[in-house]
Amino acid sequence: MKSKIVVALAGNPNSGKTTIFNNLTGARQHVGNYPGVTVERKEGFLRHGDTELKIVDLPGTYSLTAYSAEELVARNFLLDEMPDVVVDILDASNLERNLYLAVQLMELGVPLVLAFNMSDMARARGYEFDIEKISRYFGARIVQTTGNKGGGMKELLDAIVLTAGKSESGVDNAGNGRPAAISYGPELEEEIATIEALIKMANSLNGKYDARWLAVKLLENDRELRKAVASPEVHAQIEKSAAHVEKTLGEQPETTIAGCRYGFISGVCQEAARSTIEIRHTMSDRVDAVVTNRVLGLPIFLGLMYLVFQLTFTLGDPPMGWLEALFGWMGEQMAGWWPEGSESLLKSLLVDGVIGGVGGVVVFLPNILLLFLAIAILEDTGYMARAAFIMDRLMHKIGLHGKSFIPMLIGFGCSVPAIMATRTLENRRDRLTTMMVVPLMSCGARLPIYALIIPAFFPQAWHGPMLWIIYVIGVLLAVASAKLLRLTVLKGESVPFVMELPPYRLPTLKGVLIHMWERGWLYLKKAGTIILGISILLWAMTTFPGLSAEESSRYEKARQAVAMENIGEEEKAEKLAALDNAEKEAALRGSIAGNVGHALEPLLKPMGFDWKIGTALIGAFAAKEVFVAQMGIVYAMGEADEESETLRDKLKGTYSPLVGFCIMLFCLVSAPCMATIAVTRRESNSWRWALFQLGGLTLMAYVLTVIVFQTGRLLGIGI
Structure with a gap:
């Protein structure tokens, strides 16, 4: 370690920074001005053990975004002179406000020590802190000080010397981990990644700053840094990204970024700080006191999800009927191009394969849009972060933490981005565990199956409850599977994580509609490409060789x-x-499909399935929605006229409600789609884990479905 180290003291105005500076340096001070500005520069010197320290007292600042001369001086010193250690002095009695600067220093990646000053005042006001936990969140040593009484100075100097040693060697001899990474949400993260890539390509500022940090500051509209970037492409992208964020979220990027940082801070304080006396709460605090309550939080979350699923069916049923009628009419019109009774293969391909297959999936678009609309509203209001916070307690009990619940929430939309989202987990065991169980969070591709089965077998009053039940089963199975994995093949300690709690805000109509349509459009594109191709392939398998x-x-x-x-x-x-x-x-x-289905039938029979369901399940391996399209092809729905039974009616006349429930259960748990298997292999960097996921989930689905069907049959339930 260096025998002489440079230490920068940073902190909010009135945090006691100058008092600590005076305590450390005494009379060995030098006062002057920073070049070109009237901002005062103080330096002092002292020796601690064998180490000589140069202490620089930076101007008091609330932020590292250069809006004032003081902020510019403080930021430039940290970036240009790169001190060995930065000590952030915080008023511990007003922790949330003071931690904003600490978050920015953490993002900057400087060797950091946090001095919780005025600790005596904080204790007098009834605050208690889990110092070890906060230290791990920020990846920094924390020392409690009382600057006005000289308390904690030796401990602070010890922490500075140890941190300087860590910075030089790259080894943390005190056990501090890497700091938590702040996520700015999918909208901003996508734009940040785009700007970051351009910065690296343009070699802006010659690699002087970390590319991600620079991308965030540019998107935050840091004027000084924008002046320093010469690349026109980077500037054009910043304008484009800022406009997209403002259009989507209804506020400027810097506002959203600040909100995410305060959300991180709020999460830290929720988990690691508490007050032993009554203090005045904000409106957000009062809402959180109810929705994140240990007793009420989970029932409120489950109740809201129940309401979402009930509305998904209630409001989605009429437009779904209109789409069914539209595709039925299209089938009739196209069938009319041929003489009655014609056995034309082209007619069968277009009517049964294309309209019957793709149309059978597209009719569920209203349900998909309504579900995504509800989720977008919950996300944009800030409630989804609270849901993750509520689940954090449960995550800890199964060997994971709240951060794992974020990919699981994303899994309600699609398993592919959900598995990619596990990259934010530092611990490989946590990543693998989360990857393995994410497919149990019922994705949007399964919703058409539920939307087909539930109205076919269950009365109107049970539509919402049945959908809610199937989603809850998926969550419970994911929790149980994660616990089993952490007790067996993926044993080990989980990494602590702070849940980000952004401030509540009223979502913009434009923002939620954009989120809804983006996800809905992906579903439509899938129907027009992948599902179309698979439908044609399955039509061929059900048509040839023919009689x-x-x-x-x-x-x-x-x-x-x-x-x-x-x-x-x-x-x-x-x-x-x-x-x-x-x-x-x-x-x-x-046919080819019929022969395959018959070959599988002895295996399927214990679940209550016949060869027709087996045929459709083969297609569902490619994409879950294909199950619906394949059932339509199997029952030749393309040739239906206005007096024919719908596919739901045919299923109801063929199978029992127990079989209908078992179909949903098997499709929920069984092997995810090919894309999910492929992304699991890529993210785990191992075919072993991808095949383990494929085989494990399929085996679990089979065993559970057999148990449910055989139990239901013995008890006479739903037969």
Whole structure:
């Protein structure tokens, strides 16, 4: 370690910084001005053990964004002169306000020591701090001081010397971990990443500053740094990103960034600071006292999710009926291009494969949009962060922490970005555990399956509750699976994490609509590309090789015989329809898909499934929504007219409510889609974990579904 180190004292005005500076340096001070400005520069010297320290008292500042001469001087000193240690002096009796500067210093990545000054006053006001926990969140040593009485000075000097030693060697001999990373939310993070990439490409400021830190400051509209960046491409992107954020979130990026930082601070104080006496609360505090309450928090969260699912069906049912009618009409019109009774393969492809397959998925778009709208509202108000905070207690009990719940929340939309979001977890065991259980959070791709099954088998009053139940089952299975993994193959300590609690705010209509439509559009694009391709492939598998000429001739002769019978027209029509259905089923049984389904049927029977459901489940491995499209193809819904039964009615007439529930349960738990398996392999850097996820979830789904079906059958439930 250096025998002489440079220490910068930073802190808010009136935090007691000057008092501590005087305590440390005594008469060995030098006072002057910083070059070019009238801001005072104080330096002092002292020896502690074998180490000589040069202490620089920076101007009092609330922030490192250069809005004033004092802030500019403080920031430039830290960036240009790179002191060995930065000591942030905080007023411990007003911790939340003072921690804002500490957060910015943490983001800057300087070797940091936090001095909780006025600790005696904080104790007198009834504040108690978990120093070790806060220290781990900030990756910095914390010393409690009383500057006006000279208390804690030796401990502060010890911490400075140790931190300087860590900075030089890269080894923390006091056990402090890396500081927590602040997430600015998906909107800002995407823009920050774009700007960061451009900065690296443009080599702006020659790598003088960390690219991510610089990207955040530029998006925060730091004028001094914007002047220093010469790249026109970077400036253009900053303007574009700022406009997008303002349009989406309804506020300027610097406001959102500040809100996220204060959210981080609020989360720190929620977890590691408490007051033993009554103090005045803000409106946000009063709301949080209810929604994050240990007793009420979880029931409120579950109640809100129940309300979301109830509204998803109640409001989504009419427009879904309109879309069903639209696609039914399209099928009729297209079928009308051929003579009645035509066996054209092109007609079957367009009507059954394209309209029946893709249309069967698109009709659930209203449910998807309503679900994403509700989630966007909960996210933009700040409640979703509280939901993660509520679940944090449960996460700790299963060996994870609240940070793991963030990818799990994202998993309600799609498992692929949810698994990618596990990158924010520092501990590999936490990452792998979270990756393995994320698919159990029911993604948007499964919603069409629920929207098909629930109205088919359950009365209107049970639509919302059944959807809520299936989502809760997924959460509970994820929790149980995570606990099992942490007790067996992924044993180890979990890393502590602070939940960010952003301030409550009224979401903008434009913002929530943009979030809703972006996710809905992804669903539509998937329907028009991946699902279209798979639907055509599955249509081919259910169409070929088809009936032999001899079999077709036998059914044709049977129809002619019925036509010649001396019976009523209604009875004749019923017999002809029965023959048509028998011919279709015979063709399907002999098809490629039918043969595969029949081969799997002995395995599927204990779950209550037949070969038709098995055929549809094969397609669901590619994308979960394909199950709906495949069931439509299996039941030839493309040829339905206005008097035909809907797919729901056909399912209801074929299967029991118990089988319907088992279909939802199996699709919830079983192997995720191919894209999820691929991203798990990439993020875990191992096929072993990807295949473990694939096999483990499929086996769990099979065992659970068999147990539920056989138990229900024995008890006579839903049969």
